[in-house]
Amino acid sequence: MNVIHFICDYAEGAHPNVLKKLEETNLEQTEGYGEDRFCRAAAERIKELCAAPEAQVHFLTGGTQANLTVIAAALRPYEGVIAAESGHIACHETGAIEASGHKVLTLPARDGKISAGQVERLCREHAEDPVKEHTVKPGMVYLSNPTELGTLYRLEELEELSQVCRKRGLTLYLDGARLGYGLAARGNDVSLPDIARLCDAFYLGGTKQGALFGEAVVLCAPRLQEGFRYHIKQRGGMLAKGRLLGLQFLALLEDGLYWELSQHADRMADRLREGLREAGCPLLVETSANMVFPILPDAWLEPLARTYTFSVFQRVDGDRSAVRFCTSWATRPEYVERLAQDLRRLADSTV
Amino acid sequence: MNVIHFICDYAEGAHPNVLKKLEETNLEQTEGYGEDRFCRAAAERIKELCAAPEAQVHFLTGGTQANLTVIAAALRPYEGVIAAESGHIACHETGAIEASGHKVLTLPARDGKISAGQVERLCREHAEDPVKEHTVKPGMVYLSNPTELGTLYRLEELEELSQVCRKRGLTLYLDGARLGYGLAARGNDVSLPDIARLCDAFYLGGTKQGALFGEAVVLCAPRLQEGFRYHIKQRGGMLAKGRLLGLQFLALLEDGLYWELSQHADRMADRLREGLREAGCPLLVETSANMVFPILPDAWLEPLARTYTFSVFQRVDGDRSAVRFCTSWATRPEYVERLAQDLRRLADSTV
Amino acid sequence: MNVIHFICDYAEGAHPNVLKKLEETNLEQTEGYGEDRFCRAAAERIKELCAAPEAQVHFLTGGTQANLTVIAAALRPYEGVIAAESGHIACHETGAIEASGHKVLTLPARDGKISAGQVERLCREHAEDPVKEHTVKPGMVYLSNPTELGTLYRLEELEELSQVCRKRGLTLYLDGARLGYGLAARGNDVSLPDIARLCDAFYLGGTKQGALFGEAVVLCAPRLQEGFRYHIKQRGGMLAKGRLLGLQFLALLEDGLYWELSQHADRMADRLREGLREAGCPLLVETSANMVFPILPDAWLEPLARTYTFSVFQRVDGDRSAVRFCTSWATRPEYVERLAQDLRRLADSTV
Amino acid sequence: MNVIHFICDYAEGAHPNVLKKLEETNLEQTEGYGEDRFCRAAAERIKELCAAPEAQVHFLTGGTQANLTVIAAALRPYEGVIAAESGHIACHETGAIEASGHKVLTLPARDGKISAGQVERLCREHAEDPVKEHTVKPGMVYLSNPTELGTLYRLEELEELSQVCRKRGLTLYLDGARLGYGLAARGNDVSLPDIARLCDAFYLGGTKQGALFGEAVVLCAPRLQEGFRYHIKQRGGMLAKGRLLGLQFLALLEDGLYWELSQHADRMADRLREGLREAGCPLLVETSANMVFPILPDAWLEPLARTYTFSVFQRVDGDRSAVRFCTSWATRPEYVERLAQDLRRLADSTV
Secondary structure, eight states: OOOEOOEEEEEEESOHHHHHHHTTTTTOOOSSOSSSSHHHHHHHHHHHHHTOOOOOEEEEEEHHHHHHHHHHHOHHHHOOEEETTTTTHHHSTTTTHHHHOEEEEEEBTTTTBBBHHHHEEEEEEEEOTTTGGGSSSEEEEEEEEOOSOOOOOOOHHHHHHHHHHHHHHEEEEEEEEEEEHHHHHTTTOOHHHHHHHHHSSEEEEEGTTTTOOOOOOOOOOOHHHHHHHHHHHHTOOOOOOTTTHHHHHHHHHGGGGGHHHHHHHHHHHHHHHHHHTTTOOOSSSSSOSEEOOBBEEEHHHHHHHHHEEEEEEEEEEETEEEEEEEOOTOOOHHHHHHHHHHHHHHHHOOO | OOOOHHHHHHEEEEEEHHHHHHTTTTTTTOOOOOHHHHHHHHHHHHHHHHTOTTTTEEEEEEEHHHHHHHHHHHHOOOOOEETTTOOHHHHHSSSSSHHOOOOEEEEEEEETBOOOHHHHHHHHHHHTTGGGGGOOEEEEEESSSTTTTSSOOOOHHHHHHHHHHHTTTTTEEEEOTHHHHHHTTTTTTOHHHHHHHSSSSEEEOGGTTTEEEEEEEEEOOOOOOOOHHHHHHTTTTTOOHHHHHHHHHHHGGGGGGGHHHHHHHHHHHHHHHHHHHHTTTOOOOOOOSSEEEEEEEHHHHHHHHHHOOOEEEEEEEEEEEEEEOOOTTTTTHHHHHHHHHHHHHHHHHOO | OEEESSSOSSOOOHHHHHHHHHHHTTTTTOOOOOOOHHHHHHHHHHHHHHTTTTEEEESSSSHHHHHHHHHHHHOOOEEEEEETOOOOHHHTTTTTOOOOOOOOEEEBBBTTTHHHHHHHHHHHHHHOOOTGGOOEEEEEEEEESTTSOOOOOOHHHHHHHHHHHHHHOEEEEETTTTTTHHHHSTTTOOHHHHHHHHHEEEEEEGGEEEEEEEEEEEEEHHHHHTTTTHHHHTTOOOOTTTTTHHHHHHEEEGGHHHHHHHHHHHHHHHHHHHHHHHHOOOBOOOOOOSSOEEEHHHHHHHHHHEEOOOOEEEEEEEEEEEEEEEHHHHHHHHHHHOOOOOOOOHHHHHH | OEEESOOOOOSOOOOOOHHHHHHHHOOOOOSSSSOHHHHHHHHHHHHHHTOOOOEEEEEESSSHHHHHHHHHHHTTTTTTEEEETHHHHSSSTTHHHTTTTEEEEEEEEEEEEEEOOHHHHHHHHHHHHHGGGSEEEEEEEEEEEEEETTTTOOHHHHHHHHHHHHHHHHEEEEEETTOOOOHTTTTTOOHHHHHHHHOEEEEEGGGTTTTTSSSEEEESHHHTTTTHHHHHTTTTTTTTTTHHHHHHHHHGGGHHHHHHHHHHHHHHHHHHHHHHHHHOOOOOOOOOSSEEEEEEEEHHHHHHHHEOOOOEEEEEEETEEEEEOOTTTTTOOHHHHHHHHHHHHHHHHHH
């Protein structure tokens, strides 16, 4: 038998409905570059779900593409983007933001999150700096929700961040690569319309949420909308057969499939969290969406790696490490069960 | 009935075999980012077809993405890329090359092509310029084959271009968005191994050749290979589910499907060329691949546009324009037949 | 004896008054980075001369620095700058504009100049292009006055260019590296206040006009003013001892020295034009400022080069070339006289 | 009376010998762009002083210009530059490095310095990262000596840094804006030939060391030398009257003036350190070059600010701050004496 992947939420292809939709429309001829009826329909659907009739929706192929395009479109040359030290744009995009000319201004994160207070302080320090023109001006706040640590912003936190951004003239942008998993998580108190109301831009992830690939960028602030298609083309993100992206989002948003798949992943993660509790494994950080960061004895890693893939996140102490398990729309219950049992068995044998 | 699209070669989805391959493997779990077994197999297959065992093959999502990534990877900051005035990177990529910091040095094209002599002259002029450090240094030659005008480089022309590039230290890069259509065209005397031998890098198109999306970048020169995956990620071109690209190329290259589809498109274009001859319509330029540029009376354009889409390429004189018709792997014979008849009818009624 | 330089207008140091001013203030302590009293005074003086009390004036070290900073500050990422094919930014800045991410959209020039009609046509073509988002959007017009060919825009031409720029939403920017020589030329009908009124930004040259180095960038349009000092610092153009630039402009603008020096250069060029007429040498282009482009027999070049430096501009026919002679604020009358005599002698001996 | 500036080392013009040299040669005609005999002579002199006959020397106008040009020339697009968190490129160049496309990879500094061990660790972590292609590759180490905190690298530290850079394929670059002050400091054990031997590139500061402006970039590694003049021109750093830079360095290096001026500044700082000791003020960090960081009671700041300028560096505790005093080649002994007395007086009155 092959190994079972818990290493990420993009190990499979797409939900069957997505493939079916692609097939059904396969030989239909349409306009290129995202100007077809499927993209239009998907954009309308997303604006409805966001309760944001004035927003623009654009479909891009991936998350880094979305991030670098939105950020380069929003910032002036001397502005930088504020992000958590652990933020994806700060760590895992090979300097894509810098390659478009902008500095990432990092803030220490608490469980992957940054706060309105931190942003306000940074802006105030910049504004009061007698040589501020020798430093990068904060121009944007980048959040991810769920964060890289799988945690969620609470509505109150987002409200405060939005407020400080508006006060300080910063664009608020939310990376929603796993937004569905976040919205479906137990205890989450944020809705899609909240996000559309509080952020200037965000994207609703497809790649990790059941699509083959693709992210839906939602531009809420009018100032970001002008000329955005030029940006997409210039950065290499405009798909010739743009319809593929519209079609996939149509399939996912039909009859609430997107939310159903998100819930599935979160329930699988809940079961895994339960299994970890049973096995006596503490968590590095409390999460309720689809990523789980248990602290495991190093001695367990090799036996587990024979059956499962996962990533080693960080060393915790002399003989324990935090690892990351991801569930997804495609995670099979029997695999989570099996992992829970294996963890229990390791716990038992350790005692 | 809907209009019939001759406006481009990406109006449909993908060849059914491509979708079938995606479905068959859909729930299989693989590594991400193009490091899976499908990408490896497709890369091996392409290297075999190119007779280039030392080459590297990388799969990117689209043509602009491929062009900007290869060009930015190859050039030093003060170098520019030589291209035909009509070249895609010079005209239709929203300044993507400039956005990565490099000037496109344009040469007047003859039927869409540039010559070794022109390149040599430009390099010599640069080398002899007493203030050459005030000008951009030529660092690369960009060709497309077929060109934007649907024409093909002859083997002799490519040999000469390759020679001058090697002599002058320029990287030779060939944009093969429609390379299959070029290789399958009547009269073509260039093979894939020729291209791999003569160029430092090129890409074999998927998007316009029967895939949903995707291009296979082949790096022949070792100096271009180092660190190329960093470039892909930085430019936003690294697909999380990279396998989608490998799988599509595997499907297309199985049993020669790629060449069969290419031939089909070219034969459809041949039939259209014949129809145009019958209708007495001259061609702007002689082509043998899948793009046809007839010169039509302006009075025909509106009647034709009721049934067909096509692009108006340029005004030729007071009452005639050159238009572009594209065939593709998906073009139905009955549609070409119908277009040929409609052209004949317009010709008859005009007399 | 050394050769006599007519190759450029920056072969000497500075006008003695400039050095004197630097010396007189040398040990005075001031703030850095252009925030000292000399820079403030020089900026005020320039705004007065421009009749532009709302303008901002910034001092930069050189022309390429000024051009790349203003252009990068004004354009959005997908916008390009329109320039004459022969424009300095298009030819002689090693792709500095492209290095900041922007394409230079070249227009064929007539005697170094471009027209409002050409700009309007380019903008209209862009606006009407069905795939305009695949092309670079014109965002600025770059002129130089005098042009690279030493010619001058007439007031009417500038008025029309300004009008089309305002209509089309383009920034109008004028490179005034030799602006004094232009304003002092016989037949010129443009004034500094005209330029400040019609352009959104321009610079008043120092380097070629009697300073050691330095250019005064005048930002007339409020939208260009915000954050400009950040741009200067980011591009490496903010001089620690910024006062050096303010002081030099103060020296040059005192008692009209700048205009006096400009006139001197133009009168020297007038004398050279007269000498050329006497020697029967035609001009490539009619100029009235400090650059002269005679067409000379190739046989004359070597004998002339024994005594004088000049640049060979272009080949004209089988045995003649156009060359460029520059005069400057420092050109000595006896040298021009001598050159005129030598030309006459060559003409006599040729007959 | 005016305030006395201790806020920086560039509050005055230049050493009189520099001005004298500019005057003596003022009306001499030379080639432009740094290809004149003065630049050649100054470059030769610097190579001699560095015992680096194979090095290239280029003169640029300022420090940010030098840094961004060298760094952009050395790195490939996906590489970043390692620097101390407090490094000038990380904090005070308005993102100039990012504007050229590269990330600054910061390391926590100890007294402004980073260590070979830190660099080795970062490189090893990168090399061992399973997703390293998603992160920026370290390509260079940037040091400043003296650092931003006025401290100096010991020879042993530089040797180790050089060794790890060579082992890991990193370019070692040293920002020598105040290098003279560093070399002349008590206890310094590094020489100019050491630096040329251990670094791949560095610059010898002029602006802060007695010149009007200008830095001498020394490229020791042959791979950095190719095409460097193109980089300078592209980044806007090529002065038309390049001779101004060569002349200034000639003046400064004549009869050891550069070292004499450096020693003067350091002795002035020594006197100030003595005065601070007498006044019982601790230092934030031990330094021996021209910058002094005493910790002063906040109550002293306002009285001191009536007579002196200085910068407040950081808050230390509830009622004390670290401030920065700079001496320079131009600092007058009587001013330091007066400051020392005022500090003593404040100390006495505080008790």
